[in-house]
Amino acid sequence: MSAANVRPRSKVAALSLPPGTRGPLRIAAVLTVAAFIPFVYSGYTVSELTLVIAYAVATLGLNLLIGYGGQISLGHGAFFAIGAYLTAVLLSHNVVPVIATIPLTGVASFIAGYLFGLPALRLRGIYLGLVTLTLAVAVTPLVSRFTITGGVDGLTVNQPQAPTWLGLSQVQFVYLLCLAVAAVLFIGAGRLVRSEVGRSVVALNDNELTAGAVGVNVTRTKTRLFAWSAMYAGIGGSLYVFAVGFVSPDSFTLTLSVWFLAAVVVGGRRSIAGAIIGGLAIEFLPVYAAKVDEALTGAIYGAALIVCIYVMPDGVVGAARRMKAAASVTPGAFKRRAGRLEQRLP
Amino acid sequence: MTGSLLDVGELRAGYGPAQVLHGISVRVGSGEVAALLGPNGAGKTTTLRAISGMIRGHGKVLLDGRSITGRSPERIAKLGVAHVPEGRGTLRGLTVEENLRIGAYTRSDRAGRRSDLERCFAYFPALADRRRQQAATLSGGEQQMLAIGRALMLRPRLILLDEPSLGLAPKVTRALFEVLRDVHDREGVSMLIVEQNANLVLEFAQRAFVLEAGRIALDGDAAAVRADDELRRSYLGY
């Protein structure tokens, strides 16, 4: 095995940065680029991107549950709706300062998720899917019924106002506010995944019986994970209200839950960055589908979903990883890798 | 080589980029029992899978002179090869009797199938007691019996067995091999048995192959291998 067979894995490694700085450097880079967007693009695009952020946060929550935790939920939209409606009600009655709505919504959604998860998570697979499905379908008729939630017409609220000393427009302020919240949540998710809790979750996913045997409290871990994912969805709902200023029963149908599911698959399971791709997909896929042919919108994004599954079963992020791995393979490495695998396979 | 039911030569197979078998040759004569031994990771399960068509192998795989490389598992089963896979592969949601009946799917003679079902129960009385039970409720040993029974229902010419003793108590394993011996004596079925428990299978087999890191390291008469202490120690570790 000569030195000629070994190639540096990536350009950054060749730059020999101190260990542990690559991750934060990447995050800082992404945030900087994202922060410049409201000053470069038009107001309309910025508001669209604000929605992307809201959806991305919610998708991240679902990704934690499905990708890392291996559970299934068809009811994510319900927690998104709970968060959105709670925030809308708080805003419309001017009960608390705007900035306080986010942590309040987060806590409320966490509790809601925990309470729902306690009984629900005794189920598995398709049965868990069905019970979460009922949650998603129940939202629209329930919120239509009560006046506090605005009934069938919904609620219009005042969006967060930009403080004058910042010199930003309304749209720009809301975008940056949402970006800040999302940044905290994304970084938090990254930590969560790498922490002991995160590793228990992955252990649980791989083999529930074994995980239990090595001391992972199965019920508590699963329920907590569900609650975290509900919290992310709820805060996503909050951000949605900031961006749109309006909630109505029609915004939170079963379709929304399905979209979150699709977003996780399209973005890439077990990938935090994938949630951003997922958020982009939710916002822009219908738009582009409508541009191709107004009447065939549904058919086009249905077809797009199917094609996505074929071409990128691990989502966009997975496909990118595979391309990177393929590019760094040399003939020597190939044989070595095969030799290593050979030992493990019967 | 003449008289071989199964003739495998220069077989290469693997999983995607990982090549596991690098050109192996094994032979099983008509009515013969051959043991395929070797350490973990050597490629024993891969060999059986390549023969039964579960994965695609490249090279020569002849069943009674006919090439079966590249054929689907269903076709190969129809030609009389019954593969009892690693982990038994019982259909857990079906009853014991249904599992056995599926084994006979390729056969069209109703009377024959019914009498074979009874013969299966004769070989494995424990299964007879549980014929209407769901397969998932069976113990490990009973599931192994069921898997072998299902293979027998095919009226196979060749049975491929992947680690039949895995996870079973020694007494159960002995009983299992008694039945295998009985089946072999009565029906004259050829067998290729992958086993970790080399001692047990060498008592039973006529031929032994040792697989190491994807290549055949030893190919000889089973009794001779068993008798040769040095050979046993260096290749089989006991």
Place this chain on the structure above:
Amino acid sequence: MARLLQTIVDGLADGSIYAALALALVLIYRATGVVNFAQGEMATCSTFIAWGLLQAGLPLAAALGLTFVIAFIGGMLVECVVLRPTEGSDALTIVILTVGLYFLFNSADGWIWGFDSHSFPSVFSTSRLSVGGAHLTAQSVGTVGVLVAVAAILYAFFQRTDLGLAMRAAAQGPDSSRLAGVPVDRMLMFGWGVAAVLGAVAGALVAPALFLNVNTMSSVLIYAFAAAALGGLDSPVGALIGGWIIGVAQNLAGTYVGFIGGDLEILVPLAIITVVLLIRPTGLFGSREVVRV
């Protein structure tokens, strides 16, 4: 008393509609192990095809017969082209796939046949009967009859025939079944074909009552899921009984429980699904899955 009886009768009629689609769901789950979210949309598509044939002048029997053939071929094609390449994928992937099919069919239906509502002729006569103060239609009685017959046939097919056994085996353990010589791919294709025909039957039974439009089956889908969950995802008999229970419960609640009224009626099947799943996930008649350590 007459009101109670009428409510129950209406409930059974509604329940039959749910049961019809639930039967197709159960069939495809039993035969292929897949929960097909697009089943309703495929049924709507078949019903539109029948409607188109009727518009072209064919008599009802011929239109339906031809539709069943087309549905069978269509179902097989969907399995072959869309599902098979992803065989062995995990449950989530399959869910997304069938969801994609849902959007595809729903939108394509509208694109081909438009978004208007159409009336659809009933296979049964339009006569009405009066039993003990309650009004029945030949349509609802006939529907019940057809459903019972179909459920009986499905039950007998899966439990008593070799082909039915092979299909069950193929759905539960494709690799093991292949090793036993079962042509698994063909079984799955066949399963989808038959399920598509069943969906077409459901459409023909349901459309006269609900009118035929792009969303006819979408609204029924959640009820059908509730029926299948209640009855047991792999039990044809369960789908029927589950459907009827849900129909009756929904109508009783809607009529007698003031709080529920018309718009919260959907909460009834939802509550039923939740309770059933928490108490007995395999439903009333589903086979218990034993998890052995």
